[in-house]
Amino acid sequence: MGKGKPFLEVLASSVHEDFRFPFLEIFAFLYTLGTFALANFGASISTGIATSEAVAYSVTNSLIGGSLIIFIILVFKNVAYGLGSELEKGIIQTYFSYPIKRWALLTAKLLSGIGFSMLLFLGIQISAFYILAPDIVVSHFGTIVMTYAASLSYPLLITAIILLVSMKLRRGGIGLVLGIIMYFGITIGSLIAFLIAAATESALVVKILSLLSPSYILQLYYGGIGAPYLSSTLWNPTLSEVSLYIVGSYAIVVALFVLGYVYFSRRLNL
Amino acid sequence: MKRLMNILGRGGTTLIAISIALLLVSLLPTARIGGADNPTRLTPDTFSPIRNIPWPIESFYDAQLTPQRELEMEFSATSSAKVYLLTVEARTVMDWISEQKQIDGRDYNLTSLDDFLEAHPDLIGWESEVDKEEIQHTYSVERITNATIILANPTAENVTVMSEIRLMNSLAPSEKVRTISYFAAPIGIVMAIPWLLDTWKQRKKKI
Numbered sequence: 001m002g003k004g005k006p007f008l009e010v011l012a013s014s015v016h017e018d019f020r021f022p023f024l025e026i027f028a029f030l031y032t033l034g035t036f037a038l039a040n041f042g043a044s045i046s047t048g049i050a051t052s053e054a055v056a057y058s059v060t061n062s063l064i065g066g067s068l069i070i071f072i073i074l075v076f077k078n079v080a081y082g083l084g085s086e087l088e089k090g091i092i093q094t095y096f097s098y099p100i101k102r103w104a105l106l107t108a109k110l111l112s113g114i115g116f117s118m119l120l121f122l123g124i125q126i127s128a129f130y131i132l133a134p135d136i137v138v139s140h141f142g143t144i145v146m147t148y149a150a151s152l153s154y155p156l157l158i159t160a161i162i163l164l165v166s167m168k169l170r171r172g173g174i175g176l177v178l179g180i181i182m183y184f185g186i187t188i189g190s191l192i193a194f195l196i197a198a199a200t201e202s203a204l205v206v207k208i209l210s211l212l213s214p215s216y217i218l219q220l221y222y223g224g225i226g227a228p229y230l231s232s233t234l235w236n237p238t239l240s241e242v243s244l245y246i247v248g249s250y251a252i253v254v255a256l257f258v259l260g261y262v263y264f265s266r267r268l269n270l
Numbered sequence: 271m272k273r274l275m276n277i278l279g280r281g282g283t284t285l286i287a288i289s290i291a292l293l294l295v296s297l298l299p300t301a302r303i304g305g306a307d308n309p310t311r312l313t314p315d316t317f318s319p320i321r322n323i324p325w326p327i328e329s330f331y332d333a334q335l336t337p338q339r340e341l342e343m344e345f346s347a348t349s350s351a352k353v354y355l356l357t358v359e360a361r362t363v364m365d366w367i368s369e370q371k372q373i374d375g376r377d378y379n380l381t382s383l384d385d386f387l388e389a390h391p392d393l394i395g396w397e398s399e400v401d402k403e404e405i406q407h408t409y410s411v412e413r414i415t416n417a418t419i420i421l422a423n424p425t426a427e428n429v430t431v432m433s434e435i436r437l438m439n440s441l442a443p444s445e446k447v448r449t450i451s452y453f454a455a456p457i458g459i460v461m462a463i464p465w466l467l468d469t470w471k472q473r474k475k476k477i
Contacts, residue, residue: 012273019280021280021283021469022283022287024280024283024284025283025284025286025287026287028284028287028288028291029287029288029290029291030291032287032288032291032292032295033291033294033295036291036292036295036441036442036447037295037441039338039441039442040338041336041337041338041339041414042334042336042338042339042439055414124288128442131442131443131446131447131450132337132338132412132442132443133336133337133412133413133414134412135412135413136413136414
């Protein structure tokens with residue numbers, strides 16, 4: 001048996017478990033419907049956005065908006081209920097009979113739970129975007145990629161936390177509840193952060209928030225939501241700052257996942 | 271072999287699910303969100319953008335088109351006329367003409383419009399002759415753009431052009447989405463049939 005074969009066996013088994021018929025089909029249907037139903041080109045007109053780059057951002061944002069919650073539900077289900085319940089029921093131990101290291105086992109699980117979901121999400125979204133507005137996709141691909149990167153950072157951060165909680169508690173339910181609270185909590189948190197920033201005339205809270213969820217700094221950069229609370233003199237982020245915050249947020253995500261790998265490989269007693 | 275059948279099968283059922291969603295999107299009716307339907311009277315060798323309020327008040331009809339917003343147009347005229355759909359606001363055309371001619375007011379001479387069109391041929395989104403017979407056209411775009419409709423009378427007699435402009439909103443370009451759906455569904459069915467048959471046989475065996 002080659003070195004890669006056990007890994008592929010585990011990956012295939014995980015994909016089979018995570019995307020049992022008709023889960024994959026239902027989510028593909030919802031992604032497609034959500035993408036088209038909530039795409040809003042009119043928003044860029046009504047808000048009077050001038051530059052074509054900002055229009056590309058605004059449209060991408062509207063496209064992501066509805067489908068992101070479906071993506072999050074799918075990922076949370078796979079990580080909390082997939083991996084979490086396997087830990088809870090001890091099913092994960094059966095995988096240890098494969099000649100495969102623990103980190104490779106976790107990689108296969110995450111590739112199935114997060115990688116495949118993301119592939120489906122991005123595949124449908126970009127294709128739908130290309131059907132709706134090929135001109136925008138071709139001419140502003142960089143802006144689109146940056147918007148997706150900024151929007152996906154926070155869900156991935158929550159996923160990493162769910163993973164850690166599920167491994168620590170060996171059950172998925174609590175991790176799932178925590179993930180949902182965190183996802184919706186950031187909306188309220190952002191509102192408070194912007195108000196604090198406006199009241200204290202310090203953008204520090206918003207900067208911390210942007211490090212966790214760089215979609216806020218991107219919104220500020222393009223003059224979207226949140227911008228009215230902050231005067232341009234308080235914080236007017238540049239493109240390089242936006243990129244830096246996105247990289248920073250992914251560094252946090254990677255660090256949390258590395259922590260998960262270390263815990264799974266060395267600390268988790270099964 | 272079995273794994274390949276599974277992958278193809280699930281790929282097929284996913285394609286079918288996407289096709290159903292696309293078909294659903296294409297079937298959702300479009301909604302009228304704006305438009306204009308005033309008759310435009312043109313004296314010989316003049317032009318006029320379609321107006322919201324009749325002359326002399328300067329209130330030109332402009333539309334903002336997006337891949338989700340298209341213009342449905344119907345025209346007929348008492349005599350021969352021309353219609354242009356330009357991808358700019360009417361004010362841009364009028365201001366350019368005023369600037370070129372160095373006049374304060376508005377110049378509705380056809381030669382001025384011809385000068386503009388000659389200088390900006392890329393702004394002509396669609397053009398057509400209008401006669402007594404009604405013509406219809408739907409103009410859709412793949413990017414966000416302005417649109418204005420200009421009527422011109424190149425003849426030596428007065429012309430009245432009846433127009434009905436409807437700005438329609440939809441979720442997606444119906445034709446395009448439906449075509450993709452029609453292509454994807456059969457491919458998905460072909461891919462899924464062996465897997466579905468196999469799953470059905472296995473269930474039968476279990477029973």
